[in-house]
Amino acid sequence: MPAPSRTSDGAAPAALSARAVTKRYGALLANDGIDLDVRPGEILALLGENGAGKSTLVKILSGLVRPDSGEVSVGGAPLPAGDPQAARAAGIGVVHQHFMLVPDMTATENVALAQGTTGRYDAAAIRARLVEIGERHGMRVRPDVPVEALPVGERQRIEILKCLLGDARVLLLDEPSAVLSPAEWDRLAEVLAELAAAGLAIVLITHKLGEIAAVADRCTVVRGGRVVDTVEVGATPPEEFARMMVGRDVVLRTERPVVPPGPVVLHVDGLTLARYRGDRDLGPVDLRVRGGEVLGVAGVEGNGQSELADLVAGVRTPTAGTVTVTARTGGGPGRTGTIAEDRHCDGLALPLSVTDNLMMRAIGEPAFSRAGVLRPGRIRRHCADLVARFDVRTTGLDTPVASLSGGNQQKIVLAREMHGEPDLLVAAQPTRGLDVGAIEFVHAQINAHKTAGGATLLVSAELDEIFALSDRIAVMSSGRVVAVLDAADATRDRIGELMAAGAEGATP
Amino acid sequence: MRRLAVDRRALRGAAVSLLAVVLALAVSLLVIALSGAPVGDAARAMWDGVFGSPAQFGATLTKFVPLVLAAVGWVVASRAGRLNVGLEGQILAGGTTAAVVGLHLSGLPMAVHLPLAVLAGAAGGAALGGIAAWLWARRGVNDFIATLLLTLIMTQIVSWLANGPMEEPTGTLGQSSPVADSARWPVLLARTTLRWDIVLVVVVVLAAAYVLRRTVVGYRLRLTGANPSAAKATGTRTRLVGVGALCTSAAVAGVAGSSLVLAAPAGNLAPGFSANYGFDGIVVALLARNNPLACIPAALLLAALRQGGGLMEARVGISSGLVTATQAVVILLVTGSAWLVERRRSRRPAATAAEQPARVTEGAHS
Numbered sequence: 001m002p003a004p005s006r007t008s009d010g011a012a013p014a015a016l017s018a019r020a021v022t023k024r025y026g027a028l029l030a031n032d033g034i035d036l037d038v039r040p041g042e043i044l045a046l047l048g049e050n051g052a053g054k055s056t057l058v059k060i061l062s063g064l065v066r067p068d069s070g071e072v073s074v075g076g077a078p079l080p081a082g083d084p085q086a087a088r089a090a091g092i093g094v095v096h097q098h099f100m101l102v103p104d105m106t107a108t109e110n111v112a113l114a115q116g117t118t119g120r121y122d123a124a125a126i127r128a129r130l131v132e133i134g135e136r137h138g139m140r141v142r143p144d145v146p147v148e149a150l151p152v153g154e155r156q157r158i159e160i161l162k163c164l165l166g167d168a169r170v171l172l173l174d175e176p177s178a179v180l181s182p183a184e185w186d187r188l189a190e191v192l193a194e195l196a197a198a199g200l201a202i203v204l205i206t207h208k209l210g211e212i213a214a215v216a217d218r219c220t221v222v223r224g225g226r227v228v229d230t231v232e233v234g235a236t237p238p239e240e241f242a243r244m245m246v247g248r249d250v251v252l253r254t255e256r257p258v259v260p261p262g263p264v265v266l267h268v269d270g271l272t273l274a275r276y277r278g279d280r281d282l283g284p285v286d287l288r289v290r291g292g293e294v295l296g297v298a299g300v301e302g303n304g305q306s307e308l309a310d311l312v313a314g315v316r317t318p319t320a321g322t323v324t325v326t327a328r329t330g331g332g333p334g335r336t337g338t339i340a341e342d343r344h345c346d347g348l349a350l351p352l353s354v355t356d357n358l359m360m361r362a363i364g365e366p367a368f369s370r371a372g373v374l375r376p377g378r379i380r381r382h383c384a385d386l387v388a389r390f391d392v393r394t395t396g397l398d399t400p401v402a403s404l405s406g407g408n409q410q411k412i413v414l415a416r417e418m419h420g421e422p423d424l425l426v427a428a429q430p431t432r433g434l435d436v437g438a439i440e441f442v443h444a445q446i447n448a449h450k451t452a453g454g455a456t457l458l459v460s461a462e463l464d465e466i467f468a469l470s471d472r473i474a475v476m477s478s479g480r481v482v483a484v485l486d487a488a489d490a491t492r493d494r495i496g497e498l499m500a501a502g503a504e505g506a507t508p
Numbered sequence: 509m510r511r512l513a514v515d516r517r518a519l520r521g522a523a524v525s526l527l528a529v530v531l532a533l534a535v536s537l538l539v540i541a542l543s544g545a546p547v548g549d550a551a552r553a554m555w556d557g558v559f560g561s562p563a564q565f566g567a568t569l570t571k572f573v574p575l576v577l578a579a580v581g582w583v584v585a586s587r588a589g590r591l592n593v594g595l596e597g598q599i600l601a602g603g604t605t606a607a608v609v610g611l612h613l614s615g616l617p618m619a620v621h622l623p624l625a626v627l628a629g630a631a632g633g634a635a636l637g638g639i640a641a642w643l644w645a646r647r648g649v650n651d652f653i654a655t656l657l658l659t660l661i662m663t664q665i666v667s668w669l670a671n672g673p674m675e676e677p678t679g680t681l682g683q684s685s686p687v688a689d690s691a692r693w694p695v696l697l698a699r700t701t702l703r704w705d706i707v708l709v710v711v712v713v714l715a716a717a718y719v720l721r722r723t724v725v726g727y728r729l730r731l732t733g734a735n736p737s738a739a740k741a742t743g744t745r746t747r748l749v750g751v752g753a754l755c756t757s758a759a760v761a762g763v764a765g766s767s768l769v770l771a772a773p774a775g776n777l778a779p780g781f782s783a784n785y786g787f788d789g790i791v792v793a794l795l796a797r798n799n800p801l802a803c804i805p806a807a808l809l810l811a812a813l814r815q816g817g818g819l820m821e822a823r824v825g826i827s828s829g830l831v832t833a834t835q836a837v838v839i840l841l842v843t844g845s846a847w848l849v850e851r852r853r854s855r856r857p858a859a860t861a862a863e864q865p866a867r868v869t870e871g872a873h874s
C-alpha cells in the first residue's frame with residue numbers, strides 16, 4: 001500500500017490523485033508522467049493546448065483508457081487501471097468532451113442506464129431523484145423527452161446529474177463550456193461553486209482563461225503530455241497562463257483590418273424555414289454581405305443563428321426564399337466554405353483518415369485526379385502542407401480522425417474549408433474547442449480571407465469573438481434579424497438589449 | 509494511401525482468423541462426436557470432400573466463384589452504407605438474362621457470345637438492383653426491405669420462366685435447354701466442374717479493391733458510407749452514390765448469376781439455381797470485414813465447408829442439419845474471435861468508438 005496521497009503542500013488529503021501517469025499512442029506520448037491532485041471542495045482547472053493530453057488524462061482517471069504506467073487513487077486508495085465500473089463505484093463522475101448519452105432515450109432512461117441497472121429498474125424512483133437533485137442544484141431538465149430533442153445545455157445538465165445521482169465525489173468536466181452560451185456558463189459556474197462548497201472535488205478543463213479566473217482555485221498546466229506547473233489562480237495573471245501553456249507570448253487581441261468593401265457576395269432574400277425547432281419559424285431574413293466584409297451574427301442560443309448558417313451553407317433546404325453566392329470579382333457563381341457547428345455530424349467522417357477528411361471538398365479538383373484515378377503523391381503533399389500550415393497535431397496522415405483531440409479535429413475542418421480561397425466563408429462557432437494559440441491563428445486566417453476580398457458570415461456564441469472580427473453585427477431574436485449594426489455603433493449593452501428583446505431563451 | 513501500421517493490424521487479423529478456423533473445425537468435430545457419429549470418418553470425409561481428389565478440389569473452387577462475386581457485391585454496397593440483402597434475387601436475375609442471351613443468340617463466335625452473355629448477366633442484376641435503388645432514392649423505401657422483397661418476387665419469376673416460356677421443347681423437365689456452346693465457359697481442369705469463369709474472380713476483386721482505394725468514385729463511396737451528412741455538406745451527391753453503389757453491387761451479383769448458368773455442368777436455367785449463394789456471400793463479406801481482397805480467403809473457407817460438408821453428409825450419414833450447424837460454429841468463432849481480440853488488445857478502439865455520438869452515420873433515409 002502506498003502512503004495516502006498528500007498534496008505537495010501537505011494541506012489536505014487529495015480526493016483524487018494521479019501519479020506518473022503515462023500513455024503512449026504509437027510514437028506519440030499523449031501523457032508523459034502526469035502528476036495531479038485535487039482536494040475535496042476544490043475546483044482545479046486543467047489547461048493545455050489542443051492535443052496536450054487533457055482528455056486522455058480524463059479518460060485514464062475515469063478508467064476508460066488504461067495507462068501504460070502510473071497510478072490513480074481516490075481518497076488514498078489505488079484504483080484498478082482501465083476499469084470504468086470501479087472508477088464510478090469509487091465516486092468519479094465524468095462529463096466527457098463529447099457527450100455519452102443515448103440519443104433516443106429520455107433523461108430518466110439514460111440515468112438508469114448509467115447506474116448499471118440490469119433487468120428491471122424503478123423508473124419512477126429514478127425520475128423522482130433526478131427531478132429532486134436537479135431542483136436542489138438549480139439544474140432543471142425534462143426527464144421524459146428523448147435526449148436528441150433537447151438543446152445541448154440541457155443535455156449537459158443531464159450528464160452532470162447522471163454523475164450526482166451516482167454519488168460522485170469527484171467530478172471531471174471536459175470542456176463543458178464549449179457548447180454553452182455565456183448565460184448558460186454563468187449558471188454552470190454557480191452550480192460548480194455550490195458543489196465544491198458541498199465538498200466535491202472538481203476538475204475543470206477549459207480553454208477560456210476568464211472561466212478559470214472566475215471559478216478555479218488552482219490550475220494545472222500541461223504541454224505536450226507533461227505537467228508544466230500547478231499554480232494558485234488568484235496569484236497568476238492571464239498572460240502568464242497563456243505563456244505557460246503555449247510556450248510563447250500570445251496576442252489575446254487581434255487588430256481588425258479595415259478593407260474597402262467589394263461587390264456583394266452573399267445575397268439572402270426572404271429566407272424562411274418553418275418549424276426549425278419544434279414550434280419556431282425562422283425568417284424571413286434578408287441580408288447582404290460584401291467581399292472584404294465580416295458580418296457577425298449574435299443572438300441567444302436557439303434563436304435561429306445556427307439554422308441561418310446551415311441554410312446559407314446549403315446543408316438545409318429553406319421553406320422559402322433564396323441564397324445566392326456570387327464570385328468576389330463581381331460576376332458568376334461563387335464558392336462557399338463552411339465551418340459546420342456540429343463537426344461530428346456535418347464536418348468530419350470520423351472513421352476515415354486525416355487525408356480522406358482533408359480531401360472531401362478538393363477531391364473534385366483536376367490537380368488531384370487524372371481520369372477519375374486519384375494521384376496519391378499529390379494528395380499526400382497537399383494534405384501534409386495543410387497539416388503543417390494549420391498545425392494539426394496528429395500521429396500521421398493515415399490516422400483516423402476519431403483519434404485526434406477535439407481541437408485538432410476542428411483544425412482539420414478549418415484547413416479543408418479555407419483552402420482554395422472560397423468567396424464566402426460560413427463560420428459557425430469556428431473556434432469552439434480551440435486553445436488560445438489556435439484561436440489567435442484562426443482569427444488571423446479569417447482576417448486574411450477578408451483582406452483577400454472574401455466575404456464572411458460569422459456565427460458565434462462568443463460576443464468577444466463577434467466584436468473582434470465583425471465589421472457589421474446582425475442580432476437575431478426569435479428567428480428574425482432584429483437589427484444590423486455597424487461595429488462602430490455596437491456596444492455590449494446595446495446588443496444585449498436587442499438579443500433580449502422578444503428573445504426566447506435557450507430553455508423554455 | 510495506407511501504411512505499415514495498418515498492414516500489421518491486417519496481418520494480425522489474418523493470423524487470428526486462421527487460428528479461429530482451426531479451433532472452429534476442432535469444435536465442430538467435437539459436436540459431431542457428441543452426436544455419436546464416428547469422428548475419424550467424418551474428419552476424413554471433410555478432408556476428402558475438399559482436397560480428396562482433383563474433382564473434389566475442382567468442385568470446391570467451382571463453389572468459390574459465385575461466393576466471392578456475391579461477397580464483393582455486398583462489399584460495394586455496404587461501403588456506401590447501403591444494405592443489399594437481395595444479392596440472391598440479383599443472382600437469379602443475372603442468370604436469367606445470361607441464359608436468354610445464351611439461348612436465343614446463335615451463330616456467334618465464343619469470343620463475342622460469351623462476353624455478351626456475361627454482360628447480359630451484369631445488366632440483369634443491375635436492373636433488379638436498379639428497381640430497389642429507385643424505390644430507395646425516390647420513394648424512401650428502406651433498401652434492406654426493397655432488395656429482400658424483390659428477391660422473393662424474382663424467385664417466383666424464375667420458377668415460372670423455367671416451367672413455362674423458357675422450358676425446354678419437351679416441356680417435361682421444368683428447366684430450359686442448355687445455352688449455346690459458344691456461350692458456355694470452357695473447362696479449366698479436365699474431369700472437374702471447374703471452368704474458366706474463375707478468372708472473373710481475379711478481375712472483379714482487383715477492380716473492386718482498386719476502385720475503392722484509388723479512384724474518385726471509390727473515395728466518394730467510402731465517404732458517403734462513413735458519414736453521409738458530411739459527404740453531402742461538402743459536395744458529394746450522396747443519393748447518386750447510393751444508387752450507383754446499389755446498382756454496381758447488383759451487377760456483380762448478376763455476374764455471379766451468369767456464372768451459375770454459363771459455367772454449370774448443365775448450362776441451363778433451372779429454378780433455384782442461385783442455391784443460397786447470395787446469402788452466403790453476405791457471410792463471406794462479413795468474415796472478410798468488407799475488404800474485397802479478404803473476400804478470397806473467406807470465400808475459400810466457406811466453399812470448403814459447403815463442399816466438405818456435402819461429402820460428410822453423404823459418406824458418414826451425418827444429418828444435413830448438423831452439417832449446417834457445424835458451418836455456423838465456424839462462422840461464429842471466426843467473426844467472434846476477431847472482435848474479441850480487437851476489444852482485448854487495447855481499449856483504445858473501444859474508447860474512440862464510445863466517444864462518437866451514437867448515431868452519426870445514420871442518414872435520414874437509411
Ligand SMILES: Nc1ncnc2c1ncn2[C@@H]1O[C@H](COP(=O)(O)OP(=O)(O)OP(=O)(O)O)[C@@H](O)[C@H]1O
Nearest residue numbers: 025030050051052053054055056403404405406407
Ligand atoms: N485513440 C487514440 N489513438 C491515437 N492517438 C490518440 C488517441 N486518443 C488521443 N490521441 C492523441 O493523443 C493526443 C492527446 O489527445 P487529447 O484528446 O488528450 O488532447 P486534449 O488535450 O484533450 O486536446 P483538445 O483540447 O483538443 O481536446 C493527441 O495528439 C491525439 O491525437
Ligand SMILES: [Mg+2]
Nearest residue numbers: 055097405406
Ligand atoms: Mg480534449
